[in-house]
Amino acid sequence: xxxxxxxxxxxxxxxxxxxxxxxxxxxxxxxxxxxxxxxxxxxxxxxxxxxxxxxxxxxxxxxxxxxxxxxxxxxxxxxxxxxxxxxxxxxxxxxxxxxxxxxxxxxxxxxxxxxxxxxxxxxxxxxxxxxxxxxxxxxxxxxxxxxxxxxxxxxxxxxxxxxxxxxxxxxxxxxxxxxxxxxxxxxxxxxxxxxxxxxxxxxxxxxxxxxxxxxxxxxxxxxxxxxxxxxxxxxxxxxxxxxxxxxxxxxxxxxxxxxxxxxxxxxxxxxxxxxxxxxxxxxxxxxxxxxxxxxxxxxxxxxxxxxxxxxxxxxxxxxxxxxxxxxxxxxxxxxxxxxxxxxxxxxxxxxxxxxxxxxxxxxxxxxxxxxxxxxxxxxxxxxxxxxxxxxxxxxxxxxxx
Amino acid sequence: xxxxxxxxxxxxxxxxxxxxxxxxxxxxxxxxxxxxxxxxxxxxxxxxxxxxxxxxxxxxxxxxxxxxxxxxxxxxxxxxxxxxxxxxxxxxxxxxxxxxxxxxxxxxxxxxxxxxxxxxxxxxxxxxxxxxxxxxxxxxxxxxxxxxxxxxxxxxxxxxxxxxxxxxxxxxxxxxxxxxxxxxxxxxxxxxxxxxxxxxxxxxxxxxxxxxxxxxxxxxxxxxxxxxxxxxxxxxxxxxxxxxxxxxxxxxxxxxxxxxxxxxxxxxxxxxxxxxxxxxxxxxxxxxxxxxxxxxxxxxxxxxxxxxxxxxxxxxxxxxxxxxxxxxxxxxxxxxxxxxxxxxxxxxxxxxxxxxxxxxxxxxxxxxxxxxxxxxxxxxxxxxxxxxxxxxxxxxxxxxx
Numbered sequence: 001x002x003x004x005x006x007x008x009x010x011x012x013x014x015x016x017x018x019x020x021x022x023x024x025x026x027x028x029x030x031x032x033x034x035x036x037x038x039x040x041x042x043x044x045x046x047x048x049x050x051x052x053x054x055x056x057x058x059x060x061x062x063x064x065x066x067x068x069x070x071x072x073x074x075x076x077x078x079x080x081x082x083x084x085x086x087x088x089x090x091x092x093x094x095x096x097x098x099x100x101x102x103x104x105x106x107x108x109x110x111x112x113x114x115x116x117x118x119x120x121x122x123x124x125x126x127x128x129x130x131x132x133x134x135x136x137x138x139x140x141x142x143x144x145x146x147x148x149x150x151x152x153x154x155x156x157x158x159x160x161x162x163x164x165x166x167x168x169x170x171x172x173x174x175x176x177x178x179x180x181x182x183x184x185x186x187x188x189x190x191x192x193x194x195x196x197x198x199x200x201x202x203x204x205x206x207x208x209x210x211x212x213x214x215x216x217x218x219x220x221x222x223x224x225x226x227x228x229x230x231x232x233x234x235x236x237x238x239x240x241x242x243x244x245x246x247x248x249x250x251x252x253x254x255x256x257x258x259x260x261x262x263x264x265x266x267x268x269x270x271x272x273x274x275x276x277x278x279x280x281x282x283x284x285x286x287x288x289x290x291x292x293x294x295x296x297x298x299x300x301x302x303x304x305x306x307x308x309x310x311x312x313x314x315x316x317x318x319x320x321x322x323x324x325x326x327x328x329x330x331x332x333x334x335x336x337x338x339x340x341x342x343x344x345x346x347x348x349x350x351x352x353x354x355x356x357x358x359x360x361x362x363x364x365x366x367x368x369x370x371x372x373x374x375x376x377x378x379x380x381x382x383x384x385x386x387x388x389x390x391x392x393x394x395x396x397x398x399x400x401x
Numbered sequence: 402x403x404x405x406x407x408x409x410x411x412x413x414x415x416x417x418x419x420x421x422x423x424x425x426x427x428x429x430x431x432x433x434x435x436x437x438x439x440x441x442x443x444x445x446x447x448x449x450x451x452x453x454x455x456x457x458x459x460x461x462x463x464x465x466x467x468x469x470x471x472x473x474x475x476x477x478x479x480x481x482x483x484x485x486x487x488x489x490x491x492x493x494x495x496x497x498x499x500x501x502x503x504x505x506x507x508x509x510x511x512x513x514x515x516x517x518x519x520x521x522x523x524x525x526x527x528x529x530x531x532x533x534x535x536x537x538x539x540x541x542x543x544x545x546x547x548x549x550x551x552x553x554x555x556x557x558x559x560x561x562x563x564x565x566x567x568x569x570x571x572x573x574x575x576x577x578x579x580x581x582x583x584x585x586x587x588x589x590x591x592x593x594x595x596x597x598x599x600x601x602x603x604x605x606x607x608x609x610x611x612x613x614x615x616x617x618x619x620x621x622x623x624x625x626x627x628x629x630x631x632x633x634x635x636x637x638x639x640x641x642x643x644x645x646x647x648x649x650x651x652x653x654x655x656x657x658x659x660x661x662x663x664x665x666x667x668x669x670x671x672x673x674x675x676x677x678x679x680x681x682x683x684x685x686x687x688x689x690x691x692x693x694x695x696x697x698x699x700x701x702x703x704x705x706x707x708x709x710x711x712x713x714x715x716x717x718x719x720x721x722x723x724x725x726x727x728x729x730x731x732x733x734x735x736x737x738x739x740x741x742x743x744x745x746x747x748x749x750x751x752x753x754x755x756x757x758x759x760x761x762x763x764x765x766x767x768x769x770x771x772x773x774x775x776x777x778x779x780x781x782x783x784x785x786x787x788x789x790x791x792x793x794x795x796x797x798x799x800x801x802x
Contacts, residue, residue, distance in 0.1 A: 010719075013742075013743070013745065014742055014743060081742075087764065089762070089763075089764060093753060093757065093762075095763060095764075100745065100775075102775050102776070103745070103775060186775055186776075187775075187776060201606065202606075205602065205603075207608065207609075207774065207775075207776040208608075209776075225798070228798040231798065231800055232798065232800060234800075235800035235801060236800075239800070239801055318411075340793050341414075341415055341482075342414070342415060344414065344501065344504070344791070345791065346791055346792065347791065347792045347794060348791060348792070348793055348794070349793075349794040349795075349796065350793075350794070350795045350796060351795070351796040351797055351798050351799070352494060352794055352795075352796030352798070352799045352800075353799065353800045353801050355800075355801040356494065356794065356796075356799065356801050361490070361494075361801065362490075362496060362792070363488065363490060363496075373608065374501075374503050374504060374587055374588075374608075374789040375503070375587075375588060375608040375610075375776065375777040375789065376776040376777040378789055378790060378791060378792075379791070379792050388775040388776065388779055389779060390745070390746065390747055390748065390749060390779060390780070391747065391748045391749070391763070391779075391780050392741050392749055392750075392751075393748060393749070393750040393751070393753055393757065394750075394751045394752070394753075395750065395751060395752040395753030395757075396752055397626070397629040397632065397633065397752050397753070398752075398753045398754065398757070399632055399633060399635075399636035399637075399640070399753075399754045399756075400636060400640055400754050400756040400757050400762065
């Protein structure tokens, strides 16, 4: 698989953008055409699934949404070959920084079946070959989707090895991918829970564009507009509790907690709140323990902590945050700027919901995850983030003195 | 050391650029002031050294050059806090991509003593803390240089932990750095030979901005201007044979080899040439073996291979190259563009010497290596390449529908 992907990557590197666009469009068409087969295989996955049934289950509307998601990627600008910068040196050398594909991506994920289609489309848009390793619970669905993707590639005259899938649930395949398949994989993108993240950290022998947990914080400063604070906290926690940008911990200034906490609690119907001692003195709540500050609940549970001010909020986030997304609600611009500068997360927000942590919402068109590391790309991973670059130097016979 | 560096990184993150500039300037001053002590310790290193004496040995001129190199970095634009992009979303969210320091860098190197000063200055310019691990042969010199650097930090009111040095030649320290020192190191930069590169590949548990070998190629196309080809090959190989951008293999089109190879050989005084069968039929040379195509000689030796044309040259480079720097000499623009697009190296050049593969020559002001991987930064690693970024999102109470 690695060798095939490497060869396909060489083809993709110099394939015209229009051919890759056509392939992605044909992928969408083939997904629609084979919706029946995909739903049939998905039903077999669902029949033996023991958890996350809603996440796993497809219906006609979801298959159509998957096809539309792929079409959206077909319409995105092609990043390959774009000059990011160009300058001339005093000796006449002309230097351009040009976007290039990364090469071969290995993606290991435990997610909705549509990630199979999204990852293939975004990878192809960036000129990369990809080897997909879906979770075992969605394997039959993903194999069926992959058959449609392969036909789309073939329709456009691109090699089938541009998008491959590991056809087995055998977990040793994950180890093989993490080893780099004999130097053929350039980048691993993991997307999954704590166990996968730890395995990747221990075993990966190639660069990783990581998706750590999202223990996101919303901090309500003393200067916050009360109505805005209530709306943002409610949305940040409850709009969808299962996404990585959902707020997990509320930090709130002691000065305003007696007034604001009860208002927030009123708006959080169906949400369990777990508080520190100071906040429980204001509002009856389950006591929060140390593990709550570390928790990525992905559930209607909110940890609550009263803080002295912006510096204590920043310290809490530095201690317990995972570098994903944090927001401050404040009218005081000095407090907000201090928070935006000092908090070292991929995304920092002022007066907005952490649920905006999403490539689509950022205007990237699509994403296959949020990177929480500090190298290469940080934040939403879209087509542009799956590129590298090279320097193209044009001379007229210059030699170095 | 890791905890100290982490704390220092937090201070550096929000220190004003002027303070970091002042610290770098004071570092240069302290290096000059303590030149005697640095030379004294360097003499002790030299006294027990068994190899690379010239590379290791300092004199007053080299110490002055080291101080000037540091001053150069002080004068470079500060990358931290720069807005790389900013845009508004239809919902009014204002999104900025802002440069940030990476955090804590671990640098493991086997190089000239001046790298100790360069790496500290470039790291500080980018707002990062750094832990230096010099080669054991330069340890006393590096410790003396480090004392000057520490005083420079102190002069400017910055924590000494912003630049630390591993004070022992014990090789287990390398393993500790590669493990990430308990999660305190964000990035490892290795700069050394094959043994170090392999150890990093096996043991690193944190991201690596790698400096693989530089097996650089110069390819002379049939359309090349003969005089230019001779000049470029000579410069690319012989200007300095010990730098990573020196050409190690000459590829030459069969069509012009009978005329050009003798001209090139005439210009390569003092250089051993090792050829494949076809080129030895033109010019008497030592036979080249498979290992020659893989060799980073860093010496006055040039491997020579005759090729059918640009595609065979591209294939040779894909097989034996290390992704560093490759050049084509050609008057035919179609051949040149094919080479520039198809060769996937950090730097590809047309009608110029591979010895220009250098951050200073690119206009970056300074560099601490050339990255040959495809993630994060590729090519010369200067202050800008040692930054990350974050998204700063400013709203007015937006919640996600």
